[in-house]
Amino acid sequence: MSNLIAPSVLAADFANLQRDIEMVNNSEADWFHIDIMDGVFVPNISFGMPVLKAISKHAKKTIDVHLMIVNPDQYIQTFADLGANILTVHFEACTHLHRTIQAIKAAGMKAGVALNPHTPIAVLEDVIAELDLVCIMSVNPGFGGQSFIENTYKKVNQLRHLIEFSESNCQIEIDGGVTNLNANKLIEAGANVLVAGSYVFGAENPTETIADLKNIVG
Ligand code: DX5
Numbered sequence: 001m002s003n004l005i006a007p008s009v010l011a012a013d014f015a016n017l018q019r020d021i022e023m024v025n026n027s028e029a030d031w032f033h034i035d036i037m038d039g040v041f042v043p044n045i046s047f048g049m050p051v052l053k054a055i056s057k058h059a060k061k062t063i064d065v066h067l068m069i070v071n072p073d074q075y076i077q078t079f080a081d082l083g084a085n086i087l088t089v090h091f092e093a094c095t096h097l098h099r100t101i102q103a104i105k106a107a108g109m110k111a112g113v114a115l116n117p118h119t120p121i122a123v124l125e126d127v128i129a130e131l132d133l134v135c136i137m138s139v140n141p142g143f144g145g146q147s148f149i150e151n152t153y154k155k156v157n158q159l160r161h162l163i164e165f166s167e168s169n170c171q172i173e174i175d176g177g178v179t180n181l182n183a184n185k186l187i188e189a190g191a192n193v194l195v196a197g198s199y200v201f202g203a204e205n206p207t208e209t210i211a212d213l214k215n216i217v218g
Pocket residue numbers: 008010011033035066139140141142143144145146175176177178195196197198199
């Protein structure tokens with residue numbers, strides 16, 4: 001499995017969104033990471049359907065949607081219609097997680113589950129075989145630009161073992177505080193998708209920064 005970089009559009013310049021989408025299209029980035037926040041599950045509101053529709057119109061790479069919302073089941077078909085290729089829901093927001101995962105797949109998308117920093121990997125034991133992606137939050141969800149939580153490495157390791165044990169081919173995504181300083185160590189711990197928001201869009205040369213990250217993750 002190759003190692004992927006997913007710039008988080010949350011850190012883009014929304015007054016120049018098309019420019020930033022084209023930058024990602026023309027870069028070595030692999031996916032677009034799209035953060036949807038509802039102001040209930042997390043203490044912040046990002047953007048919703050009309051913005052995702054606009055992004056989808058221009059994006060030429062996989063669209064990886066990270067839902068930080070309560071009741072995600074209600075919107076699964078909507079996100080499929082809006083062009084999401086991967087739909088990730090939070091473990092902490094789903095009462096019937098198994099059912100939610102099946103519904104995402106039935107809508108034609110790949111299914112992901114995100115874990116908050118306090119949620120242990122072990123809660124995924126009975127659904128890991130069903131999953132295409134697990135997103136380990138390396139910050140508390142809600143905001144870009146926060147610093148990386150070091151305990152993440154241990155969780156990546158545990159998840160890598162769980163995946164090997166269950167013979168699933170689920171991808172391990174890391175979201176929050178990713179930079180050139182932790183990228184290599186995360187890959188070594190067993191991650192294979194790194195989300196980077198402020199590190200990419202806050203850089204003087206985002207295209208080069210993406211290329212540097214790709215170089216680090218190999
Ligand atoms: C945080 C979001 C992240 C965020 C990452 O709640 O899920 O995807 O955009 O931003 P950085 O890379 O700046 O931590």
